[in-house]
Amino acid sequence: MQISGPMPDQNFPEYFSLARLNINRCLAPGECPDMAIAAHSVQKSRFIKQLAEDGHVLTVKLDATARNGLSIDLHSVGINQATTFTGLCANHDNAIFSPIEKQEIDFNNSEQLFLLAYRCAVSELHEQMVSAIRVQGGYTNRVRKGxxxxxxxxxxxxxxxxxxxxxxxAYQYKCTLDAALNERRFKFLRHEVIRVPTQMATVAGNSVYSVDDVNVGDSWLRVHLNVLPISQSETVVVFSYVKDASKKALHHLAPVLSSQDGSDRLKLSQFIIDGCGNTVFRPSFVHSWSHTKHDAVLKYFLDSAWKPQLDRIAEDLGVFALET
Ligand SMILES: [Zn+2]
Known part of the structure; x- marks a missing residue:
């Protein structure tokens, strides 16, 4: 595991007091004392339902045990639980995201695109805090046991x-997005929108991932990724990044932006598996994969959990049912 440069001291005391508190606390901008609810990071009614069969989708589950080490598999999960996280209270979830919850998404609207990306950052921060607390808890246990x-x-x-x-x-990064949100500077983020014509909806997800070898300021380039099946015949993939990092982000995204024929859809699939920790699939689509593809996808998920594999020429990792 890699860590970045010197730890900035701005906001650290506030973060530390937050991290010590219950992880179910609301992470909305500013101080909110309310408990978070389980909210979907990918909207259930509009997107996840497109993939669901018998009310279920498949999600990637990474496990680690002392006996077996790391393992990975695709598990069935009910759509009420898929992609949920406890990062915002009911009031803030509603107040912040109503422009993308209650209106059709217009992929030219900078406020809606900002909010899609912002939700990735809140979900990512929550996941990082849970992980930090668990690892810290494990260490504390080791000290207690001597x-x-x-x-x-x-x-x-x-x-x-x-x-x-x-x-x-992740907290520092979210603070910069909080400031943009509070001041309605939605063009703080830029977006690349890729529309994929499909035979059926097969995949949805979102995340923020770091491009570890590309520095931006004191940290790394961060890219937000939303994979949104808006209908059975079209999935929209949105990459978002801080405007000031456009040049570096566009260089990173060049393989999926340069052209969009069949082979680039495979590259797009590779980017999705590489960057998207929070992915769900249509069950029958996954069941239609050969054993070779099933194992290749899971192995890629596992390998890229530690280190990006985007330079690798991957086997068939296609996550879309493309129109022919
Ligand atoms: Zn709140």
Missing amino acids: IDSGTVPSQACLQATQRLVLAYE
């Missing part, structure tokens, strides 16, 4: 610190 001394830095201590720094960086 496995680690607690005074001499150990591997477990280093890992816990690294997770905390990653979560703090």
Whole structure:
């Protein structure tokens, strides 16, 4: 695992007090004392339902046990649970996202595109904080049991610190988006919208991922990704990034933006599997894959969880049922 440069001190005390509190606390801009509700990061009624069969979709589940190490599989999950996270209270979830919950999404509307991307950042921050708290909890247990001394830095201590720094960086990044949201500077983010004609809706998801080898300021380039099946015949993929990082972001996205024929759809699929931790699939589509493709997709998910694999020429990882 890699960590970035020096830890900025701005906002750190506020973050630390937040991280110590219950992880179900609302992460809306400013201080909100309310408890978060389980909200969908990808809208259920409009997008996830497009993929569902018998009320279920398939989602990627990464597991780690001391006995078996890391494992990965696709699990069936009900659409009420798919892509949910507890990052915002009911009032803030409604107040912030009503322009994309209650209106049709216009992929030329900068406010709606900003909000789609912002929701990825809140979900990502929540996930990073949960992860940091779990790893910290594991380390605390090791100290309590006497496995680690607690005074001499150990591997477990280093890992816990690294997770905390990653979560703090996600928090810092969200603070910059909070400021843009509060001031309605929606053009703070830029977006690349790719429309994929499909035979049926097969995939949905969202995330923010870091491009680790591309620096922006004190941190890395971050790219927001939304994969939204707006109907059975069209899925819209939106990449978003901070406007000031446009040049670097466009260079990173060049393989999926340069042309959009069949082979680039495979490259787009590769970007989605690489960057999207929060992906759901249509069950019958996954069941139609050969064993070779099923294993290749899962292996790619696992490999890219540690390190981006975008330079790799991947096998068939196609996540769309393309029109022929
Ligand atoms: Zn709130």
